[in-house]
Amino acid sequence: MLQALYSRSPRGVQEHVEKVRSSDSGNFMEKFYVGYGHMSIADCGSTTIFIEHVSMFVAKAIQDWSLYSGQEASTRYLDFSKQPIVNPAGTPEAERIQRRWIEFYEKSLEKVQAHLKIKFPRRPEEKEGVYDKAIAARSFDILRGFLPAGATTFLSWHTNLRQAHEKLALLEHHPLKEVREVAINIREALKVKYKNSFDHPKFEQQEAYWEKYVGEHSFSCPDNHPDFGFSHTLELDKLKEYEELLTGRPLKTNLPHFISKFGQCTFDFKLDFGSFRDLQRHRNGVCKMPLLSAKYGFYPWYLDELPEDVRAEAQQLLAEQEKAIMELPVNDLDRQYYFPMGYTITASVTYALPASVYVAELRSNKTVHPTLRVRAQQMGRALRDSVPGLTMYLDENPDDWDIRRGTQDIIKKEDEKIQHNSMPGPEHGHRSGGTTTMASAGGPGVLPQNDQQTQFARTAERGDNGEKDLGISS
Ligand SMILES: Cc1cc2nc3c(=O)[nH]c(=O)nc-3n(C[C@H](O)[C@H](O)[C@H](O)COP(=O)(O)OP(=O)(O)OC[C@H]3O[C@@H](n4cnc5c(N)ncnc54)[C@H](O)[C@@H]3O)c2cc1C
Numbered sequence: 001m002l003q004a005l006y007s008r009s010p011r012g013v014q015e016h017v018e019k020v021r022s023s024d025s026g027n028f029m030e031k032f033y034v035g036y037g038h039m040s041i042a043d044c045g046s047t048t049i050f051i052e053h054v055s056m057f058v059a060k061a062i063q064d065w066s067l068y069s070g071q072e073a074s075t076r077y078l079d080f081s082k083q084p085i086v087n088p089a090g091t092p093e094a095e096r097i098q099r100r101w102i103e104f105y106e107k108s109l110e111k112v113q114a115h116l117k118i119k120f121p122r123r124p125e126e127k128e129g130v131y132d133k134a135i136a137a138r139s140f141d142i143l144r145g146f147l148p149a150g151a152t153t154f155l156s157w158h159t160n161l162r163q164a165h166e167k168l169a170l171l172e173h174h175p176l177k178e179v180r181e182v183a184i185n186i187r188e189a190l191k192v193k194y195k196n197s198f199d200h201p202k203f204e205q206q207e208a209y210w211e212k213y214v215g216e217h218s219f220s221c222p223d224n225h226p227d228f229g230f231s232h233t234l235e236l237d238k239l240k241e242y243e244e245l246l247t248g249r250p251l252k253t254n255l256p257h258f259i260s261k262f263g264q265c266t267f268d269f270k271l272d273f274g275s276f277r278d279l280q281r282h283r284n285g286v287c288k289m290p291l292l293s294a295k296y297g298f299y300p301w302y303l304d305e306l307p308e309d310v311r312a313e314a315q316q317l318l319a320e321q322e323k324a325i326m327e328l329p330v331n332d333l334d335r336q337y338y339f340p341m342g343y344t345i346t347a348s349v350t351y352a353l354p355a356s357v358y359v360a361e362l363r364s365n366k367t368v369h370p371t372l373r374v375r376a377q378q379m380g381r382a383l384r385d386s387v388p389g390l391t392m393y394l395d396e397n398p399d400d401w402d403i404r405r406g407t408q409d410i411i412k413k414e415d416e417k418i419q420h421n422s423m424p425g426p427e428h429g430h431r432s433g434g435t436t437t438m439a440s441a442g443g444p445g446v447l448p449q450n451d452q453q454t455q456f457a458r459t460a461e462r463g464d465n466g467e468k469d470l471g472i473s474s
Pocket residue numbers: 066070071072073074278281282283284285355358359362367368
């Protein structure tokens with residue numbers, strides 16, 4: 001917020017630091033933030049929010065934002081079967097549906113791993129530990145198809161204060177109750193931490209407008225969605241003038257931003273919800289949030305990858321579970337919590353040409369989930385066929401087994417010991433000079449520094465069940 005002084009006082013930063021030090025920080029904030037006259041000053045303060053034990057839908061709602069920065073727990077690397085599950089219906093029948101998915105996930109894990117070891121035998125040059133991790137990752141990739149989307153996850157959200165307010169203002173109108181509640185709790189916690197920065201007035205017409213558009217357009221499930229479709233508004237004649245840039249682009253290098261002005265590319269395709277979660281993380285465009293439903297069935301890849309006996313069991317389970325889900329006395333939005341992530345959704349993404357190329361290339365990589373990888377390859381081929389002279393660095397190798405999946409872990413450099421249970425915690429917060437506010441789902445609270453450290457350590461060590469927590473650090 002010190003940055004505000006540049007706009008109102010043409011002196012050096014050293015002088016400004018002295019001015020802030022000599023004034024009460026609350027008064028300073030009130031004068032230079034609340035009284036500044038434009039929201040842009042709140043772009044200059046940032047905060048990190050830790051959101052724990054929330055369903056995948058909360059994570060998706062927060063990440064559905066072109067300025068989202070953060071990380072989320074991966075169902076591709078972690079066993080999610082121990083995670084609590086959000087059950088909006090609150091009935092024993094509804095809980096039973098979720099429990100049955102988890103039982104299937106848990107009991108199939110070993111069989112799927114054994115099947116994968118036969119399908120992809122270890123080569124002599126491959127390290128056993130890395131191979132085992134790659135097998136585990138692949139089995140999570142397959143079995144996540146049976147994890148109910150109500151399973152809870154962890155995510156962080158690093159944001160500036162203005163974006164935090166603007167995003168929360170929309171989330172507070174979200175049609176899912178869980179999302180609204182989390183948004184309100186985050187705002188309350190932010191108010192405790194940043195006393196002068198989150199007291200925005202509400203305007204009736206604005207609130208009504210948001211209620212309508214967020215309420216009615218948060219999820220979509222169009223009829224007759226294509227298996228794969230591509231359309232564009234690219235001005236090919238104008239792009240031709242830049243053919244040298246399109247053709248001569250080196251590997252792992254983005255097209256220049258100004259190329260974005262020559263039109264947009266829209267890709268419509270079917271995908272499973274699990275892979276949609278990854279696709280949606282690309283922020284440089286529009287990615288509509290789909291409704292998770294039974295309309296387009298279970299994505300075949302997840303069944304195809306199972307050993308035969310497990311597949312037969314899965315097919316029967318899917319039929320029984322789908323019937324039970326459809327009988328639940330909930331609306332279609334809440335019904336989503338009971339479908340597992342292997343169900344088909346309608347993906348629809350629109351990017352300019354540089355972002356389209358980036359997403360297609362990145363996601364065609366072998367380390368990407370196989371169902372998304374196939375779609376990325378299709379995206380890349382569609383671009384290559386439509387834009388004369390466009391160089392595409394696509395990985396089109398049909399073989400989707402890659403031992404490197406076993407190396408994509410957070411490891412300690414010196415001894416390669418797995419560090420899942422010791423993610424950077426309190427020390428990390430100190431190094432960034434931050435203070436921390438924690439808030440539980442029941443309400444916000446500021447913890448003294450020692451407690452803040454404890455909370456972070458506990459969070460990092462726990463990594464499994466626990467109450468829903470929100471942590472905010474700056
Ligand atoms: C194999 C793999 C494993 C992963 N595992 C995890 C995981 O476990 N947990 C997790 O949280 N994430 C994970 N991710 C990362 C997560 O999926 C990324 O956040 C996602 O891929 C988006 O990546 P991005 O930032 O490169 O893409 P984009 O959002 O598409 O951004 C691409 C580039 O464009 C820039 N950009 C974005 N928007 C704009 C804009 N509007 N204007 C100008 N520039 C813009 C970005 O800064 C970036 O440089 C993983 C990714 C991969 C490929």
